[in-house]
Amino acid sequence: MLIDCICTSCNNNSTFLPFIKPFIKSWTKLFPNIILKIIFINDKIPPYLSKFSKYLILFKPPNKMHTSFISQHIRLLYPALLKGNILITDIDLFPLNRQYFINNIKKYDNNMFICFNQICGQKHDELPMAYNIANAKTWSEIFNIQSLNDIYNYLHFHYNKIQYNLNNGNGWNSDQKNLFTYITKWDKKNKRFLCLNDNNTHFCRLDRNYFNPTDFNHDFQKKIKFGLYTDYHALRPYQDHKHITDTIIHLTNPSIHIQKINSNKILLQQNEIFLFSYYGCGASWADVTTITNKLIPHKSIHVHNKTFNCDPVFGKSKNLIIITTSFKSYSAKEHETLLILSSYE
Structure with missing residues (x-):
C-alpha cells in the first residue's frame, strides 16, 4: 500500500x-x-x-x-x-x-x-x-x-x-x-x-505540548532536517508562531533517506557515531545523544530509565531511537539491550 x-x-x-x-x-x-x-x-x-x-x-x-x-x-x-x-x-x-x-x-x-x-x-x-x-x-x-x-x-x-x-x-x-x-x-x-506499533515504526512527534519555542536553536533545527521527527503538531495560533512553523516546513528534506533497521544490533562503520539519540514515546522524548555516544566503547546499551537518567513517562512503554552519521536509524524497546558492533575491528 x-x-x-x-x-x-x-x-x-x-x-x-x-x-x-x-x-x-x-x-x-x-x-x-x-x-x-x-x-x-x-x-x-x-x-x-x-x-x-x-x-x-x-x-x-x-x-x-x-x-x-x-x-x-x-x-x-x-x-x-x-x-x-x-x-x-x-x-x-x-x-x-x-x-x-x-x-x-x-x-x-x-x-x-x-x-x-x-x-x-x-x-x-x-x-x-x-x-x-x-x-x-x-x-x-x-x-x-x-x-x-x-x-x-x-x-x-x-x-x-x-x-x-x-x-x-x-x-x-x-x-x-x-x-x-x-x-x-x-x-x-x-x-x-x-x-x-509506535515502537516498530519509530514514531517520534514534535508536539506543541512538549515543544518549548525557546529551544528552537541550530541543534534543534538540525534534528528536523535529518528526519528525527516523524511529524509536527503545530504551535497555535499559527500567526503567533508563524516563523517557527514556516522554518520547520522549510527544513524538511525529502531527499534525505533514513535507512530504518529494526534490530537489536548496531553495526558502526569507521568514524560513524550517533548523530541523534532520543528516549521516550509518542510526543514525549528526552535527548540522550551524549549518553549513548559515551556507551559506544561499552559495546551495548541497556534501554532503561536509569541508563538515561529519565523518569517514567505515564507508565507507557518507551523506546530508544538512534540515527547515526550514516543516516541509519535503529530502535530498541524499554528493557531491551542494543549491541554495538564495529565493522572495522
Missing part, C-alpha cells in the same frame, strides 16, 4: 483557517506527486482562499449543525467518494519524515485498513484520526457511504445522538469513538484491520 491522496478538513474557525496554507506547503513538499484534498465546511469558498481552490472541496453544512462536528467526522466519510488509497489527518499536523509514511505500509495490500498510531482513549475505545489509510472502496465499505446523501444521513444520525459541545466537551471525541466502533464491527467479519 502507498498513499495516493491526503485528506483533511477545516471549517471557518479562525484557529484552524490559517493552517490551510502551511498544510498544503508541507505535504506537497514531501509528497509532490500525491493528491491533496481539504474538505472545507462552509457555504462558499471565500476569495482569499481561491488560490488554493484546487485543493479544496466545498461541503455545505446542514442547518443547525455545528461545523466543528462536521469537520471532525467528514474525514471518515468523504474518502469513500475519492479515489485510490486515502490517508486522513488533522489540518495542524505536518509531516517531517517522508519515509515514515512510506516504509511502514508499503508491504501491505491495498485492501487493508491501517492505523499508524496505537489505540487511545481512557477506556481504549478510540482510534486517533491521524493517521489512518485505506482504499476508497474500504472507506465506503466500513461507513456505508456511496454518495453525498449518505454522508448527510450519517451526520444527522450521529449529531442527533449527542449534545455537541466545543473545547473537549460532550461529543468532542465522537469521531474517534465512532471510528473505533465502526472499525471493530467491520474487522470482526473481514480481518483486514492493522494497528501499527
Whole structure:
C-alpha cells in the first residue's frame, strides 16, 4: 500500500483557517506527486482562499449543525467518494519524515485498513484520526457511504445522538469513538484491520505540548532536517508562531533517506557515531545523544530509565531511537539491550 491522496478538513474557525496554507506547503513538499484534498465546511469558498481552490472541496453544512462536528467526522466519510488509497489527518499536523509514511505500509495490500498510531482513549475505545489509510472502496465499505446523501444521513444520525459541545466537551471525541466502533464491527467479519506499533515504526512527534519555542536553536533545527521527527503538531495560533512553523516546513528534506533497521544490533562503520539519540514515546522524548555516544566503547546499551537518567513517562512503554552519521536509524524497546558492533575491528 502507498498513499495516493491526503485528506483533511477545516471549517471557518479562525484557529484552524490559517493552517490551510502551511498544510498544503508541507505535504506537497514531501509528497509532490500525491493528491491533496481539504474538505472545507462552509457555504462558499471565500476569495482569499481561491488560490488554493484546487485543493479544496466545498461541503455545505446542514442547518443547525455545528461545523466543528462536521469537520471532525467528514474525514471518515468523504474518502469513500475519492479515489485510490486515502490517508486522513488533522489540518495542524505536518509531516517531517517522508519515509515514515512510506516504509511502514508499503508491504501491505491495498485492501487493508491501517492505523499508524496505537489505540487511545481512557477506556481504549478510540482510534486517533491521524493517521489512518485505506482504499476508497474500504472507506465506503466500513461507513456505508456511496454518495453525498449518505454522508448527510450519517451526520444527522450521529449529531442527533449527542449534545455537541466545543473545547473537549460532550461529543468532542465522537469521531474517534465512532471510528473505533465502526472499525471493530467491520474487522470482526473481514480481518483486514492493522494497528501499527509506535515502537516498530519509530514514531517520534514534535508536539506543541512538549515543544518549548525557546529551544528552537541550530541543534534543534538540525534534528528536523535529518528526519528525527516523524511529524509536527503545530504551535497555535499559527500567526503567533508563524516563523517557527514556516522554518520547520522549510527544513524538511525529502531527499534525505533514513535507512530504518529494526534490530537489536548496531553495526558502526569507521568514524560513524550517533548523530541523534532520543528516549521516550509518542510526543514525549528526552535527548540522550551524549549518553549513548559515551556507551559506544561499552559495546551495548541497556534501554532503561536509569541508563538515561529519565523518569517514567505515564507508565507507557518507551523506546530508544538512534540515527547515526550514516543516516541509519535503529530502535530498541524499554528493557531491551542494543549491541554495538564495529565493522572495522
